[in-house]
Amino acid sequence: MIEARGLSKRFHDKKRGEIRAVDNVSFRCEPGRIYGLLGANGAGKTTTLRILATILEPTDGTALICGHDVVEEPEKVRANVGFLSTATALYPRLTAQELVEYFGRLNGLDEATLKKRLDDIFSRLDMNGFRDRRCDKLSTGMKQKTSIARTLVHDPPVMIFDEPTLGLDIMTARTITTFIRECRDRGKTVIFSTHIMSEVEKLCDVIGIIHDGKLLTEGTLGQLRERYAEQDLEEIFVKVVSPLQSRVEV
């Protein structure tokens, strides 16, 4: 379970002054459901997810992950979270197995559990063929599988995906989207950010549209279609983020 309560994040920039990257954002993600955070570049998706993963600290507000406060108990929060984004790269000089083992140990797994978990994940993701290969020698698809294995090794109840398919080819992107669905099917709470409409339509149970750091609307795809009297998600998105502009166009 993820519960964001009035999350805000302000940055100070010498040239631009104060920037409100996230502005009073509240939402709730339930176990066994995928929450899609949809927004353009710079809308505040990454900052929101980084706050949930406790990589950044909120300026105001807080969030609870499995009952743990992101400000008060960041380490307990991280132990319950698997965080995957295109920015979470792999250690090039470690093998795929060493990398996953490293994160398993950091998550406090004992050696016997770690070995069992590793064998299970590597078989499930079909990684045994390259488990002893160094990460800098892996293909993009292999790297993504290794990243997935890293996020899964401690079997976290909450998964956070920050634009996980950005820049990936179709086949590798499919591996990721399949994995996200599997997470939901296993009862995990999943939050997923993207600016690709088709991914949201295919994957998300609940959609939140974020713009200029503000969560402008949220609901299921059906609810959004009804609310904005549009079938196409792209049209809904445009109506939400720039209502004046869309009226002029009409």
Added chain:
Amino acid sequence: MNLNAVGIVYRKEFTEWVRDRRTLISTVLVPLFLFPLMMVGFSALAVVMVGKAEKETPKIMILGGEDSPQLIASIKKLDALEIVPYAANWKDEISNKDIRAAVEIPKGFEKSLETGQSETVKIYFYDGEMKSSFGANRLEKFLKDYRDTVVKDRLAAKNLPASVLSPFSIKQENVAPPEKVSGATFGSFIGYTVIILCMTGAMYPAIDLTAGEKERGTMETILSSPISRMDLVLGKFLLVFSASLATAILSVISMGTSFAILGRTNLMNSSGGQTLALNLGLLSVVSVFVMAVPLAFLFSAVLMTIALFAKSYKEAQSYLTPMTFLIVIPAVASVMPGVELTPKLALIPILNTSLVCKEIITGTYHWNSIALIFASTCVYAGAALFLAFKTFQRESVLFRS
């Protein structure tokens, strides 16, 4: 603090460190082979070059001396010199290294000798050119011997003993033990080298584990794991610290071996130079290491903190290069003559360690100063590590864009 987590980070960083070719070069190969190459290699090369130059029979030109046949005949008899015919452009010939030197015999030289009049014989050579100097030296030696013979003949003619010219002799004699003598010569050099290598050993891993992580995109990966930032910094710091100490240890082993080889083969002696017999006692070696430990600690923490500000490996290098000068200046200051350890200087980091290393190697142990330097460097090192912890908490540094 979770020591188990610190250990996990350290082991992982160590694995990556030993697999990196650049690390192997900067931490292992450079300290291990730089000194033997510099000291033994260059010394051997110098000996070979000097030997080759000494074996050469220098070409010499005689200017004038037509009215001094005896002197000319004596010079021509010398096997160690090859006399070439006179040429008007003799200066150019020396400059072009066609001949090595020229000797100018003044007009009426032998006649002046008979009448007791003093004349000046000039030797022309190419200053700074080794083979020319050898030629000039041989000429000078011959002329000095010739002059001594003339003096002896004059004394004998007047029935005076040769000792009349030297009623007493003067001799300087060293009373300091050999290790102190060699320590005074090389002490500052060793301290300086250990300090510089402590820094260079820490520099590469400090960059790799901070700016390198940012550049590769692994910083966000590790920050999303449940390890606390403090444990993460400590694990990384311990690796940088280990690298710094490893470089220092390897360099001292390498230096010791180089000095031993030089001492055994007596390379420097064979060229008439000073014997490089550096006998470092176990106590002084251990003491230098003990003093280097807090300094390596300080370097590791400071370099990590600075490198963390950079977004890329290159940027970190541009930050840390000026740091090298900041470290080199106090280290070099200790080598300068007349700079001695005082209570005030004992509080200046780097300079204090360099000065105390110099004293330790000469066998002098001022325990109060040693304790003060050790304690003050530990305080600076602790402050630097605290700063590293604080910097790792700053989002503006970790996610600088």
